[in-house]
Amino acid sequence: MRPRDISEYLGQSHLLGEGKLLRRLIETDRLTSLIFWGPPGSGKTTLAKIIANATKAHFIFFSAIMNGIKEIREVVKEAEDTLRYHGKRTILFVDEIHRFSKSQQDAFLPYVERGTFTMIGATTENPSFEVIAPLLSRCKVLVLNSLTTEDVIQILTNALTDRERGLGELELTATDEALEFMAEQAGGDARVALNTLETAARVAHGGEINLETAREAVQKKPLLYDKGGEEHYNVISAFIKSMRGSDPDAALYWLARMLEAGEDPIFILRRMVIFASEDVGNADPRGLQMAISALQAFQLVGMPEGRIILGQAVSYLATAPKSNASYMGIDDALAEVRKSGALPVPMHIRNAPTSLMKKMGYGKGYRYSHDFERGYSGQSYLPDQLAGKRFYEPKESGYEKSIKERMEWIKGEREKTPRKPE
Structure with missing residues (x-):
């Protein structure tokens, strides 16, 4: 054909x-x-x-x-x-x-x-x-795109009626439901559709391919998914972006796609652990606990029951408040280190294990935070060249809103306190 x-x-x-x-x-x-x-x-x-x-x-x-x-x-x-x-x-x-x-x-x-x-x-x-x-x-x-369902139905219809190259001499008919089912199950692959039709023709009764015959011919088709190829990365990308976009239904669908195609669940769980820090972060610190617990629980029970653990963790992470502030914070800090190099550690927070170091001023002026009200001394801990630099900028999402409020209070207290130790 x-x-x-x-x-x-x-x-x-x-x-x-x-x-x-x-x-x-x-x-x-x-x-x-x-x-x-x-x-x-x-x-x-x-x-x-x-x-x-x-x-x-x-x-x-x-x-x-x-x-x-x-x-x-x-x-x-x-x-x-x-x-x-x-x-x-x-x-x-x-x-x-x-x-x-x-x-x-x-x-x-x-x-x-x-x-x-x-x-x-x-x-x-x-x-x-x-x-x-x-x-x-x-x-x-x-x-080239996958063939549409309509295209595949037309291919099947042509094969049924073509007496020279198709199945026309068998004088079979097929119901609309059977043709549509076979076309949908082919996933846009004309070869799969024609192979299914050929099988259905062999098992058809009374000269007709009905829905039941089509189901029997299809059995179970493998999903398009190459663990080492592009589709692998497409599906895992869709999975992560669905969780990031707070869409639990889409996240569960892409999870099911990967599991059904034979993806390693441990690979999925490792990506979820990264996601819990990168995208949920301090907006819900329990997200990381959930991801790690899911990884450990899956290793304990395996499949098929492990799918339940995966489903719970995915739905939790997808619906959790989101913040990438800590992720951006470490990247900004690394960029600063690469730009400014190894700036000297301020004297007041240097370690002074020997008497000579103490005489040289190591640790002089350090304020022990627990000696102050609310456990905050107001002292600066960055190198002098970076005084006042902010790397972590908490957002208004979830628990991070409380962190932001505390950091605003800390900022106010620091402004009242001399930057240099006495």
């Missing part, structure tokens, strides 16, 4: 619609080297073959899994001979280009520059991370 020309191709209207970039490149036969970046089953290979047919170019399929440097040399010779003896350009389709090593990708460069062939790379991974910069700069990156 692979489409043979643009008229049969479904989806990617942002690239192939009337007047759109890729359609113009094909129609004017001015194709340049491209990289198709899109999820599985979105039509990358099909689109490359359609382009080759439309431009009357010689098409070579090259797989990053099966081929290496030796095969690249053979492809170059084939492309040169095709142009020399037949006057035809070559389109080299490099499937899963992200799986090539840096040296293998380097091997393509001179031939792409020279125009020996037009390269079309296909990848499910972000090319910014997976394709070397010199090659990336010589290619136009086109993003």
